Amino acid sequence: MSTETILILGGSFAGLSAAHWALKHVLPQLPKKEGVTYNVTVVNPSKDLYWRIAAPRACASKEMMPASKIFYPIEPAFTYAFPKFKFVQGSATHVDPAGQTVSVATVEGEQLSIPYAALVIATGWSTPSPLFTQSTDRAALEQVYNAFQANLKNAKSIVVGGGGPVGVETAGEISELLNGKPGFFASAPKNPKAKVTLVCGDKKLLPVLREAIGKDAQQFLKRVGCDVVYNTKVVGSSKLGSEEGAKTKVELSNGESLEADIYIDATGMRPNTGFLPKEWLDNRNKVACNPKTLRVEHESAGPRIYVVGDVGSYTRGGVMDQALAIPVAMTNLRTDLIAHLNGTVPGGDRHYEPNLKESQVVPIGTQKGVGAFNGNKLPSQMVWMLKGRDYMIGMMAQPTLRGDQYKKEGKWTPVVSSQVGLSSG
Ligand SMILES: Cc1cc2nc3c(=O)[nH]c(=O)nc-3n(C[C@H](O)[C@H](O)[C@H](O)COP(=O)(O)OP(=O)(O)OC[C@H]3O[C@@H](n4cnc5c(N)ncnc54)[C@H](O)[C@@H]3O)c2cc1C
Known part of the structure; x- marks a missing residue:
C-alpha cells in the first residue's frame, strides 16, 4: 500500500x-x-x-x-x-x-x-509588528493583543509607520477608539485623548489607489484625530527604557524623531x-x-x-x-x-x-472608509457596508x-x- x-x-x-x-x-x-x-x-x-x-x-x-x-x-x-x-x-x-x-x-x-x-x-x-501576523498559535496572538490593549488604554501618543492599507486602517481604528467618533460636521475631535501620527514614506496614502482617494483617507483620519506626515520614512525605533510602558523613540528619514507611548510598525x-x-x-x-x-x-x-x-x-x-x-x-x-x-x-x-484594475477597500474607523473596485471609486457608505462594519x-x-x-x-x-x-x- x-x-x-x-x-x-x-x-x-x-x-x-x-x-x-x-x-x-x-x-x-x-x-x-x-x-x-x-x-x-x-x-x-x-x-x-x-x-x-x-x-x-x-x-x-x-x-x-x-x-x-x-x-x-x-x-x-x-x-x-x-x-x-x-x-x-x-x-x-x-x-x-x-x-x-x-x-x-x-x-x-x-x-x-x-x-x-x-x-x-x-x-x-x-x-514587522506582531499585531498583524499569527506566527504560532491563537493563544500567543491573543496574548499579544491583551498586552497591546492594556498599554493602549493609557497611551497619549501613538505613531504608526506606513501609509499603506494596514497603516491607514490601524491608525483609523485606534484613533477612533481613543478619541471618539466625530460629530456629524466636525473635521477633527474637540478634545482628543491621544495624538496619533501616521508616517507615510510616499507623497500620498494608499499606493494602489489614486491620489484623490488618498486625500479622502487623510480627511477621514483627521476627523478621528490622526495627522499624516508625508514623504518621510521611519528609519529606526528604540525603546527609551526597559520598564513596562516605556516610550519609544521613532527616528525619521528627515533627521527628526518622535517620542511615542506606542509605535506600530506597519511597513512592508x-x-x-x-x-x-x-x-x-x-x-x-x-x-x-x-x-x-x-x-x-x-x-x-x-x-x-x-x-x-x-x-x-x-x-x-x-x-x-x-x-x-x-x-x-x-x-x-x-x-x-x-x-x-x-x-x-x-x-x-x-x-x-x-x-490589475484599481481595487482596494479601506475602512477608517467604524463609520467611514475609502476605496475603489474595478477602477470605480466607492462611496464611504459602500466601504462601510463591504468591509468597515465587520471586516467581511x-x-x-x-x-x-x-x-x-x-x-x-x-x-x-x-x-x-x-x-x-x-x-x-
Ligand atoms: C492587517 C491586514 C489587513 C488586510 N486586509 C486585506 C483585505 O481587506 N483584503 C485583501 O484582499 N487582503 C487583505 N490583506 C492581505 C491578506 O491578508 C493577504 O493577502 C492574505 O493573508 C494572503 O494569504 P496567504 O494564504 O497567501 O498568506 P498568509 O495569510 O500570510 O498565510 C500564510 C500561512 O502560512 C503559514 N506559514 C508560514 N511559514 C510556514 C512554514 N514554514 N510552514 C508551514 N506554514 C507556514 C503562516 O503561519 C500562515 O498561516 C490584509 C493583510 C493585513 C496584514
Whole structure:
C-alpha cells in the first residue's frame, strides 16, 4: 500500500483554498491504481485560520472584535474529506527536492519528513509588528493583543509607520477608539485623548489607489484625530527604557524623531520563505515562479512544485487575486500529476491573468472608509457596508473556510506552452 500526497505548506487563505480545490477537483480525477491511495496534507503552525483582514480592529479592542470572530478551527472545515485530508500542526523547515520530501517541525517537538507527489507553497508573509501576523498559535496572538490593549488604554501618543492599507486602517481604528467618533460636521475631535501620527514614506496614502482617494483617507483620519506626515520614512525605533510602558523613540528619514507611548510598525511585508533554497526566490524574497502557470521552475526545484497566495512572485497580493490563481496552479498540478502517474505527456496549461484594475477597500474607523473596485471609486457608505462594519467576517469567513468559492473548477481553455515539458516529470 502506498500513499501519494499533495502537500500544502501554509494553512491560511491560499493554502486552505488550494486544499479544497485539490480535494474537490484533483483527487477524484487521479488514476485508480491497486494499492495506491491519495491524500491532501496541510502543514500550518496554528490549528486556526486567522482572519488577518480584521487585525486593525482586533488589535485595538477585543470588545469590538472578539477572538471568536478572528480565529476559525481548520480541521472541522475538512471533515467532508476525511481520511483523504490530513492536517499537521507545525512548520516546514526544509525542502529536499531530490528526495521529494519536506522536513516539518511539529508543535509537539517531533521532526517529520513528509514525502510529496506534488508540493504547493502557500506560506504567505509576516509583518514587522506582531499585531498583524499569527506566527504560532491563537493563544500567543491573543496574548499579544491583551498586552497591546492594556498599554493602549493609557497611551497619549501613538505613531504608526506606513501609509499603506494596514497603516491607514490601524491608525483609523485606534484613533477612533481613543478619541471618539466625530460629530456629524466636525473635521477633527474637540478634545482628543491621544495624538496619533501616521508616517507615510510616499507623497500620498494608499499606493494602489489614486491620489484623490488618498486625500479622502487623510480627511477621514483627521476627523478621528490622526495627522499624516508625508514623504518621510521611519528609519529606526528604540525603546527609551526597559520598564513596562516605556516610550519609544521613532527616528525619521528627515533627521527628526518622535517620542511615542506606542509605535506600530506597519511597513512592508516579510515573505515566509526562510526555509526554501535561496535560488528559488526573487529579489524580494518571494518564491519565483512562471507568472502564467505558477509552477516553480528553477532547475533545482524538480517537478511538481507550485506557489499560491502572497508568497508568490506572480502576484501583488490580496485575497481576491487568489480566486484567479488557485484554480490555475491546481489545474496545472493535476495535469502534471496525472501525466506523472500514468507515465504520459501532460496536456495544455491553464494560465493566470491578474486583474490589475484599481481595487482596494479601506475602512477608517467604524463609520467611514475609502476605496475603489474595478477602477470605480466607492462611496464611504459602500466601504462601510463591504468591509468597515465587520471586516467581511459575516460575508466571507465561513465560505472561505469551507472553500465554497471552489465548488466548481471554472471554465478554462488549455494553452500549449513551451514550459510544459520542462516543468513536469
Ligand atoms: C492587517 C491586514 C489587513 C488586510 N486586509 C486585506 C483585505 O481587506 N483584503 C485583501 O484582499 N487582503 C487583505 N490583506 C492581505 C491578506 O491578508 C493577504 O493577502 C492574505 O493573508 C494572503 O494569504 P496567504 O494564504 O497567501 O498568506 P498568509 O495569510 O500570510 O498565510 C500564510 C500561512 O502560512 C503559514 N506559514 C508560514 N511559514 C510556514 C512554514 N514554514 N510552514 C508551514 N506554514 C507556514 C503562516 O503561519 C500562515 O498561516 C490584509 C493583510 C493585513 C496584514
